[in-house]
Amino acid sequence: MKTALVTGGGSGIGQAVAHRLGADGYHVATLDLHPSDAPFAHTADVTDRAQVDEALAAVREALGPVTVLVNAAGLDGFARFTDLTFETWQRVLDVNLNGVFHCVQAVLPDMLEAGWGRIVNISSSSAHSGQPFMTHYVAAKSAVNGLTKALALELGPRGITVNAVPPGFIDTPMLRRAEARERLGGTVEDHIGRTPVRRVGRPEDIAAACAFLVSDEAGYITGQILGVNGGRNT
Numbered sequence: 001m002k003t004a005l006v007t008g009g010g011s012g013i014g015q016a017v018a019h020r021l022g023a024d025g026y027h028v029a030t031l032d033l034h035p036s037d038a039p040f041a042h043t044a045d046v047t048d049r050a051q052v053d054e055a056l057a058a059v060r061e062a063l064g065p066v067t068v069l070v071n072a073a074g075l076d077g078f079a080r081f082t083d084l085t086f087e088t089w090q091r092v093l094d095v096n097l098n099g100v101f102h103c104v105q106a107v108l109p110d111m112l113e114a115g116w117g118r119i120v121n122i123s124s125s126s127a128h129s130g131q132p133f134m135t136h137y138v139a140a141k142s143a144v145n146g147l148t149k150a151l152a153l154e155l156g157p158r159g160i161t162v163n164a165v166p167p168g169f170i171d172t173p174m175l176r177r178a179e180a181r182e183r184l185g186g187t188v189e190d191h192i193g194r195t196p197v198r199r200v201g202r203p204e205d206i207a208a209a210c211a212f213l214v215s216d217e218a219g220y221i222t223g224q225i226l227g228v229n230g231g232r233n234t
């Protein structure tokens with residue numbers, strides 16, 4: 001039985017990925033700033049390498065080596081570029097980009113040892129389209145797509161695939177908070193009309209893509225950016 005670690009597993013997309021992989025028969029551990037209902041839920045900040053390493057050690061002890069990693073922890077933010085403080089810029093890059101660096105580096109020894117691994121990074125459709133007032137977030141998510149492509153080339157010969165899933169408009173607490181703060185340029189309902197498949201995305205839509213990408217049969221797919229966005233970005 002393989003062991004999967006899902007960051008951001010306490011809410012929204014990460015939580016749905018954790019549930020899906022659990023249903024698919026993986027041992028699943030989550031890592032999140034906030035406690036969650038998952039059986040192996042670890043409270044840690046992905047920007048703090050010591051906390052990540054500590055959580056990883058506990059996961060290995062309980063569930064064995066981790067050969068599947070889904071990086072879903074994320075932090076959005078909205079500010080006019082001229083008002084953006086460097087501290088806010090840095091925090092958003094820290095969570096969305098450096099968090100991926102820490103978690104991948106912490107998990108990689110298990111995958112290299114196994115000669116098999118699957119990494120999926122949840123980026124964002126905003127990296128495709130750009131998004132006003134989200135320069136920090138879009139920069140970080142674009143960098144995650146770039147990291148994904150470069151790392152896939154490096155790890156392909158070692159049996160490890162690395163892919164990114166950029167979601168677009170998925171109904172999670174993050175999206176609803178942005179809606180409540182009037183940051184979406186309309187309501188979620190309004191956006192449904194602008195979405196070719198005419199519905200808001202569900203966390204399970206992202207979980208389904210992740211479940212495929214981490215499977216054995218997806219072994220010839222690496223370095224790819226698989227948009228799951230109802231056709232909003234093609």
Ligand code: NAD
Pocket residue numbers: 007008009010011012013014031032033034044045046047071072073074075076095099122123124125126166167168169170171172173174175
């Ligand atoms: P969410 O806010 O519901 O969940 C994000 C989770 O990440 C939370 O549980 C939060 O506690 C955790 N987290 C935040 N900072 C952390 C840190 N430093 N260390 C550990 N955990 C941390 O959001 P979501 O919509 O489920 O987002 C999941 C991922 O999908 C994020 O990377 C987000 O940027 C991305 N995304 C979401 C959408 C969308 O429409 N919902 C669109 C594009 C991208």
